[in-house]
Amino acid sequence: MLSSGSVDANAFKVKRTTVVQGLANPWDIAFINADEALVTEKNGGLKRVNMSTGEVNNIAGLPLDVEHISPTDRRDNSGLFGIALDPDFSRNKYIYLAYSAGLGGLSTTRLIKAKLQRDQLQDIQVLLTAEPFSIDRFHYGGGLVFGVDGKLYLTVGERYFNEIDQPSLPVAQDIQDRRGKIYRINSDGSIPKDNPVLGQKAVPGIYALGIRAAQGLTVHPTRGEIWFTEHGPRQGDEVNVLAAGANYGWPNKTKGRYRNQNYLPKHIEGAVYTDPVWSWSQTVAPTGLTFYSGSEFPHWHGSLFVAGLSAGSLWRLSFQGQQVKAVQQLFVDDPVRLRSIKQSPDGRLYMLTDEINGRILRLDLNKEKGLR
Numbered sequence: 001m002l003s004s005g006s007v008d009a010n011a012f013k014v015k016r017t018t019v020v021q022g023l024a025n026p027w028d029i030a031f032i033n034a035d036e037a038l039v040t041e042k043n044g045g046l047k048r049v050n051m052s053t054g055e056v057n058n059i060a061g062l063p064l065d066v067e068h069i070s071p072t073d074r075r076d077n078s079g080l081f082g083i084a085l086d087p088d089f090s091r092n093k094y095i096y097l098a099y100s101a102g103l104g105g106l107s108t109t110r111l112i113k114a115k116l117q118r119d120q121l122q123d124i125q126v127l128l129t130a131e132p133f134s135i136d137r138f139h140y141g142g143g144l145v146f147g148v149d150g151k152l153y154l155t156v157g158e159r160y161f162n163e164i165d166q167p168s169l170p171v172a173q174d175i176q177d178r179r180g181k182i183y184r185i186n187s188d189g190s191i192p193k194d195n196p197v198l199g200q201k202a203v204p205g206i207y208a209l210g211i212r213a214a215q216g217l218t219v220h221p222t223r224g225e226i227w228f229t230e231h232g233p234r235q236g237d238e239v240n241v242l243a244a245g246a247n248y249g250w251p252n253k254t255k256g257r258y259r260n261q262n263y264l265p266k267h268i269e270g271a272v273y274t275d276p277v278w279s280w281s282q283t284v285a286p287t288g289l290t291f292y293s294g295s296e297f298p299h300w301h302g303s304l305f306v307a308g309l310s311a312g313s314l315w316r317l318s319f320q321g322q323q324v325k326a327v328q329q330l331f332v333d334d335p336v337r338l339r340s341i342k343q344s345p346d347g348r349l350y351m352l353t354d355e356i357n358g359r360i361l362r363l364d365l366n367k368e369k370g371l372r
Contacts (some may be wrong), residue, residue, distance in 0.1 A: 016361040023358035030083045034346035042079035044068040061121035065101045081142025098142040106133035109140045127189035130156045130178040145217035148224040154183045155214040163251045164260040172250045175202035182208040196245035210248035216288040229286035232256030237284040238276035249273035278324045285309035288340030294347025307338035
């Protein structure tokens with residue numbers, strides 16, 4: 001039977017341990033090894049952190065057009081977003097960063113590649129700019145992950161806060177518009193020859209469309225498919241499996257409610273929409289996600305963990321194949337806004353808190369209570 005109720009983490013005998021603190025709204029984390037990681041800060045910084053000592057070092061050389069969070073607008077979503085290490089990072093030292101790039105008061109999502117040398121970024125290359133630049137400061141996307149195919153995947157949001165402001169053909173449904181899409185590119189920015197063909201006028205690199213505000217991307221550890229989270233408008237937050245050429249429906253199809261009750265999207269003849277694997281009836285604001293394959297919590301093996309901003313959510317989804325069979329919310333009595341959750345190379349689960357004085361938290365076995 002599917003369970004969607006709240007479950008206190010104490011029932012699972014786990015606790016959260018602060019291992020790093022003092023980060024400015026951390027957004028994403030990429031592990032160099034079990035002890036060292038690179039962390040992006042939504043407020044425009046890149047840090048090298050040590051999980052054993054808690055030491056934090058600044059990485060210099062970020063592009064000058066990286067935007068910072070507005071101190072006056074709480075809805076401002078700009079900043080530094082996803083980070084990914086090159087599959088051959090140990091040899092070539094390349095990293096990939098997504099961020100909101102500013103241009104004369106306007107902004108958009110940009111993807112760069114840079115070499116990390118002694119805590120300094122060098123040889124910066126722009127791989128993708130999701131033009132047009134606009135005044136809207138919402139729904140940039142910015143999720144990054146390398147697939148088992150060695151290709152780099154990037155989410156780009158559709159940038160509108162209210163769907164009533166959409167053009168007649170919504171941007172997420174327009175193959176000539178760069179917004180509201182998930183991209184698949186080679187590590188040098190070129191387009192893979194086996195990408196889906198979406199039409200002669202389609203923007204190069206589009207892998208899927210119909211995206212509203214997807215942020216988190218992760219790879220299934222055994223099957224290799226890519227999963228992603230998606231923010232709904234009012235409720236209707238989703239977990240999806242990425243498929244080549246798929247249309248995830250926004251704004252023509254949603255599990256939630258429109259912000260403007262008078263909005264009616266234009267019917268698109270012949271469009272086929274892909275349903276989510278899971279959607280919530282309440283607002284979760286899902287961000288980062290990761291599959292658990294560690295050994296500390298054997299009863300969680302194979303579960304998908306999803307971090308959320310709304311009410312400080314941490315969710316665990318268990319499956320039979322790709323079908324969700326149980327959903328559980330952890331730490332309901334002590335919620336913390338979470339931006340990301342990742343598994344380290346040694347199988348530990350780490351979370352990033354969305355706070356001005358942000359922390360990296362580790363899920364640990366509560367040895368005082370044992371493990372059931």
